Every structure is written in C-alpha cells, then in structure tokens.
Amino acid sequence: MNCVGEYELDLRANRLVNIENLGATENQFQSIDLSDNALARLEDFPKLSKLRTLHLNGNKIVKIGRHLEGE
Template sequence: MVRLNEDLIFNGFSRINPCRQRELQLRRMTITELADLGCTKDAYGCIDFSKNGITKLDNFPKLNNLRTLILHDNRVKLIASDIGEKLPNLEVLMLTNNLIAELGDIDPLAECKKLRVLHLMGNPCSYKKNYKYYLIYKIRSLKVLDCKIIRQKDRLEADKIFKGKKNLPNIKEFVNYST
C-alpha cells in the first residue's frame, strides 16, 4: 500500500493540458490513500490519479484552484462528505470504473456547487434504476453525465420522479447507502 506523499507529488509529471490547466499526473503509482496534497500549494487545475488503488476520496486540503479530478480505474467506494467544502471549484470529476455501489454514496457530490461534468460509467451504481435521474435531481449544476449532455427534458423527468414530499417513497425505494 502506497500512501500519497510529498516525494510522489514532486516526482509526478507536470504539464499544461489541452484545457490550459496546469496538470499533475500521478498515474500508475500504486497509490492507495490520498494525503499531503497540501504540499502542491494549490498550484494545479487538474490532478490525474488514474490507475491506482485509491479507495476513498478524502483527506483533501482546501484546493481552490483544482477544477478537474481524474480517478479512472481505481477502487473508489467512498466520497467524503466535505468534498464540496475542500474542493469548492471542482467542475469535472472522472470516476469511470470504480466501486461506488449505491446511489446514496454519490450524495456528497451535491455539495460541489460548480460540478458540471461527471463520469461514473463502470461503477455498480451506474446500473441502478433511475441512476441518471437521481444524479440530475441531486447535483443541479450537472451539464454532462457519462459523456451525455443533460437536456431540459431530463431535468423535468428527474424532478417528476424525485422532487416533492409525494415522491419521498421514490427516494427511499431507489436510493441506498453502502455501509
């Protein structure tokens, strides 16, 4: 098990990506735990943790400049409840092929008020009934989900299924939480 530390961060590959963000690539480093991100001094707009063994999205310091977080092909099961507070300007979150099991496990992302692009393909939760509509209902800022643009009719359908007291049984029926 490799815990992210200062040495790994300083040995990571840094570049300006096509979105003109300063990007830190920490791919394929067998990282299992996030820590010491404070030593980046909030200098990156994008951090790529693809193909590691990360299980939890937690231990973030406040990173105001981080806009894009890439975590494809990890083992993420848990998203910390304070992610919106710690990453207040997060706009793009890529979590393809992880282990997020239940729709309720995604609830902390509702606190990411600027999140507009989310990829969860290949997670067990993405096969749940009303997955798309629950995420649209819960994360109001989303514009793209799993490479598909969210249309007004999708928002209306999400509200029809989940909004209001009369639809509380729908939330209880479709939304579970991992233990």
C-alpha cells in the same frame, strides 16, 4: 500544463493506495490525474479551490470527502 491550458499533476498508474499531503501543492493545480491507481478512500482530500478536474477512473473509490461531493 495539459492540452486545455490547465496546470496538471499527473499521478496516474503509480499503484498509489492513499494520497497524503496534497495540501503541500499550495493549491497550484487546476487538474489532478489519479487514474488507474489503487485508491479506495479520499476522506482526507484537501479542499483545493483552484482544482477544476479530478480524474479518478480506474480506482475503487468507496468513500470521498464531503467537499468533493457535487453540490
């Protein structure tokens, strides 16, 4: 749980180049921190209805999934 009371998955600074199987988290996180990795594409990022905060700073994102775009 982070400082604002959200259940958070902290994967920052792990040299990740891709993200797979986040759907297996069973939508339990409100915040996911993927900062400071080597991510470039999030096209297959699952739709997670409880997710409120997604930290991506320090990556070189060039492509994101349609449902991650602002409305």
